[in-house]
Amino acid sequence: MARHGLTAYGAALSSCTRSDILELFSSAIDLTRELYFKSLNISLEKGLYARPAYIPIPDKVEFIEKKGYLTGWFGERRPINSLEIMHFYENMQRNSVGKALLLGFAQVAGLKEVQNYMISGANIASKVVEVLAHILSEENISESPTYDSEVLKSTTPPFSDKLMMFQVSMLTGMSLGYYGTATGTVARRDLGSKFIRLFLEGVQFAEDGANIMIEHGWMEKPPSSIDEFEIAKSKKK
Structure with a gap:
């Protein structure tokens, strides 16, 4: 819920111009951020947090060279x-x-x-x-x-x-x-x-x-x- 709140309040904040409304959503983001940190820390402490998949850190920056990078239905998929x-x-x-x-x-x-x-x-x-x-x-x-x-x-x-x-x-x-x-x-x-x-x-x-x-x-x-x-x-x- 905190993740959803951060997404929604962030979108709302970037759409406002009135100072009082900006302050309202800024405060909401601060409170939701604190809620996210608390829930995350509790989950980590209790071993309940589901860690996402891990991939090795690349050794260097690479650029896409072949259009086959987009291939999905036919040919060899990356x-x-x-x-x-x-x-x-x-x-x-x-x-x-x-x-x-x-x-x-x-x-x-x-x-x-x-x-x-x-x-x-x-x-x-x-x-x-x-x-x-x-x-x-x-x-x-x-x-x-x-x-x-x-x-x-x-x-x-x-x-x-x-x-x-x-x-x-x-x-x-x-x-x-x-x-x-x-x-x-x-x-x-x-x-x-x-x-x-x-x-x-x-x-x-x-x-x-x-x-x-x-x-x-x-x-x-x-x-x-x-x-x-x-x-x-x-x-x-």
């Missing part, structure tokens, strides 16, 4: 590079945590349609983990651990369906952003296509969630631009 490893590992880890969260939400959801939505999300996250883990396994790269066993058997809801739907909606939006960043970063064509597919599946899942929230009056409408044509049509003659 090993995945450090940026590609990061995107596959981090997105696998996020979906592993997301799956556990969705399974927990499914157990405690009050409405059947919310429960079914959470189960659908858990299934999607499971498929994402499988796809990303397969790529890492092919490259003999360590995979992120899963957290399914951390879900307890409780069915007592700690949160309302509205809050859980909002949380999942926010996380889904962040995931789509991460997939988009990964698509624009990876160089091998076959790897980029993986993230495009995941993005499209995520968009459909997000739309399904938005429909549920709209149906129950849970989605707040953000300010929008003026529809000049509608104003002109409604003007009394």
Whole structure:
């Protein structure tokens, strides 16, 4: 959650000009950074932190010389590079945590349609983990651990369906952003296509969630631009 907060607050800060709003998001970044440091240190002290894959440090700077570096579907494929490893590992880890969260939400959801939505999300996250883990396994790269066993058997809801739907909606939006960043970063064509597919599946899942929230009056409408044509049509003659 702290990682998501740093990403979101950073994007918000870079979009503001008012001094009081800038101060607000600067403070939010400071607090979230402290939360990240604390959670990271506790995880390290207790041996719970899942360390990402390690690759040897290059002896020298190298430049790409052949167009085959981009090859993915046909021909000899090169090993995945450090940026590609990061995107596959981090997105696998996020979906592993997301799956556990969705399974927990499914157990405690009050409405059947919310429960079914959470189960659908858990299934999607499971498929994402499988796809990303397969790529890492092919490259003999360590995979992120899963957290399914951390879900307890409780069915007592700690949160309302509205809050859980909002949380999942926010996380889904962040995931789509991460997939988009990964698509624009990876160089091998076959790897980029993986993230495009995941993005499209995520968009459909997000739309399904938005429909549920709209149906129950849970989605707040953000300010929008003026529809000049509608104003002109409604003007009394």
